[in-house]
Amino acid sequence: MKKILKWVGLGVLVFGALWAATFFIKSNSKSAIEYETHKPFISNIEKKTVATGKVIPEDEVEIKPQISGIIDKIYLEEGNPVNAGDLIAVIKVVPNEQALNQARGRVSNAEIALNNTKIEYDRNKALFDKGVISSQDFNNLQLQYDQAIQELKNARADYQIIRVGSAGGSSSANTNIRATVAGTILEIPVEEGDQVIQSNNFNDGTTIASIADLGKMIFEGKVDEGEVGKLEIGMPLKISLGAIEDKEFNAELKFIAPKGVEESGAVQFKIEGDVSVEDDFLIRAGYSANASLVLEKKDSILVIPEALLQFDKETDKPYVEVSIGEQEFERRDVEIGISDGINVEIVSGLDENDEVKQWNKTEPIKKGLEEGEEESDEDA
Structure with missing residues (x-):
């Protein structure tokens, strides 16, 4: 009985060893790897960069009032074409009560001075x-009289300007807001x-309208410091x-x-x-835009696909493997030159x-293990 068990155990061990060897051979056997090859070829390479930005008018003019007041009427709308001199809006003057009272007092003083001078x-x-x-003596009195008349005219003119916005009384000079250039009305930010406040030395004033010629546009964007040194005035751009x-x-x-x-x-x-x-x-x-700039360009040069390159782990220098026989x-x-991300120049x-x-992609390890497990299940 012991001999029988001994031979049975030995048989089981031999069978297990044969099965394990068969599984190992099957799971680790791979077909021979064949590598494709590519020849260098002559081509053109352009190294480009893209600048993001927007398209804006070359000249944009803001129309501001010459006198403070309230917008009485707006005659045009945003997007309307205009010529220089076209009426955009009308301002109704709301005089400052203190300034108006001072101007009225100046007129009264000028009238009193004139009456006194006239009597003399x-x-x-x-x-x-x-x-x-x-x-x-008489000429001196004549001069004083003439000056008194002129002072009264000035006081009345100042009073009219403060009250209605114009010395003539028609208020057409300051209260009528007109286009100063030809173009298209981009914006009317008031209603x-x-x-509105007049433009003066201490205040820019309220913008009534902005006008620009949409036939003269410029691209405004930004480029990185690593590329700005390669740009030159007069370079062509492609705007999308x-x-x-x-x-x-x-x-x-x-x-x-x-x-x-500095940004980010x-x-x-x-x-x-x-x-x-x-x-x-x-x-x-204000359209968003991208500008494509050619930083460097070479024609009729020897190139290879950049994916064929390898880099030494120690020196970081590029190299390739060249066929010397069957596989x-x-x-x-x-030595490489410029690259466009797809092809790279071969200098020597x-x-x-x-x-x-051409370096083949490595099969995933997980996939190989799964195939080995399926084969072991089938063998079992």
Whole structure:
């Protein structure tokens, strides 16, 4: 009985060893790996950057009043085309009570002074006609009389300006708000009944309307400090607008800011470019836009797909593997130039006849384990 159990146990061990060896061979057996190759080729490479920003009018004029008051009537709307001199709005003057009272008092004082001077003038004129006083004395009285008349005119004019907004009484000079340039009304930030303040040395004044020529637009954007050194005035730009699909507008770089501004840890430099506006498209002020700039361009150079490159772990220098026989490869160091993210320039190390190894993707480890488990289940 013991001999039988002994032989049975030995058989089980042998069978288990054979099964384990079979499973190990099946789970670790792989087909031979074959690598594809690619030859270098001649192509053009452009290294580009994209600046984000917006399209705005080249010149935007703000119309401000010459006198304070209340908006009585607005005659135009936002988006209307205007010519220089077109009436936009009318202001109704609401005089300051204190200033009005002071002006009225100045008129009264001027009238009193004039009456007194006139009495003296008339009395001395009679004496002058009789030859009692000299010409010089009479001329001095004549000057005082004329000055008193002029002072009364000035006081009445100031009173009229404070009361109605114009010395002539028609109030057309200051209360009629007119366009100073031709273009399109971009914005009218006030409404009828709003109070406005005149423009002076201490206050910019209330903006009645803003006007710009939408046929003269510029791109305004920002670029990173790592790329601004490669830009030059006069470089061509390609402007794409979010509001107009499948269309690019030509532009020319005209301004690069001499000082950068830090934003989110990166220094950004403002740039501007003149946009060539086509008559078939209406570009509205404030459209978001992207500008594509060619930083570097090389034509007819030897290139390979950038995915074929490998980098040494110690020196970080690029290299490729070149075919020397049937699925046999050798390492070859290369010198690379500019890249557009897809292809990279080969400065030295390869020629057009070389066949460069394409690195295959590694199969996921998890997938291999699952296949081994399925095979073991089938064997069981």
